[in-house]
């Protein structure tokens with residue numbers, strides 16, 4: 001790109017928000033220099049979104065800017081980190097000022113909400129692609145990981161499941177799979193990173209992951225890392241008003257909704273394991289702090305040496321009866 005074009009882009013990304021929040025040197029030198037507070041460790045994550053692969057080419061630039069940061073902040077939340085800084089590498093086919101302005105509006109609205117400062121980046125010309133790297137801090141040795149789920153822990157999720165996957169399916173499908181697709185597309189494109197809950201889970205949860213690839217796939221990461229089995233109770237899967245409305249009006253069956261909830265991706269909720277008594281103390285702490293955050297109980301962690309499951313780490317029940325998940329649906333409901 002020409003020098004002039006870089007100037008234009010610089011204008012959008014270099015904000016006059018001063019040097020604060022541990023930023024010794026921000027945008028404008030070869031590197032950013034950041035101060036990590038004593039007693040903390042740095043948590044770093046990176047995600048790339050490529051046009052035509054991770055988002056539709058005609059995506060609303062506001063929502064793209066928002067989501068590019070949101071998926072990174074969701075990873076920080078899953079480790080219990082406090083989000084602090086981000087860098088952004090953006091490849092653009094051309095300099096489209098209205099598009100850039102909207103992209104930045106989405107990115108910075110979310111950044112400001114969680115006091116995340118943009119500390120660097122890179123701009124190149126080519127097919128549209130966005131890479132964000134987010135950095136956070138976590139008290140030393142206390143990051144939440146995928147590897148310490150304990151036998152008899154409750155499996156909890158921070159919000160409704162399946163809406164994002166339904167939004168994607170609605171966008172990809174030629175036929176109408178829901179009566180009103182807007183709430184599902186909103187869920188897909190405007191996910192809320194669960195940073196506040198993630199920080200509260202430190203000292204309480206035994207393991208945690210954010211749901212990007214779907215409940216069963218992401219839970220399997222915890223089960224493998226922790227060497228555990230688990231059972232999920234279908235009747236306890238939290239379904240949104242939007243999904244319940246589609247079920248009531250006959251556009252979606254309950255078993256289809258469960259299938260989206262279990263195998264669909266893009267929920268960006270936190271999935272965590274926690275002992276019964278720590279869950280009680282977490283709920284008390286949340287209510288003392290006036291935080292109305294969801295912790296839906298959806299299943300239980302099992303001992304692999306004493307498990308009713310045969311040949312699989314993850315099983316499903318409906319009203320205490322085992323059900324089998326098939327790629328195309330639930331045996332139980334055929």
Ligand SMILES: [Mg+2]
Nearest residue numbers: 075078210212
């Ligand atoms: Mg993740």
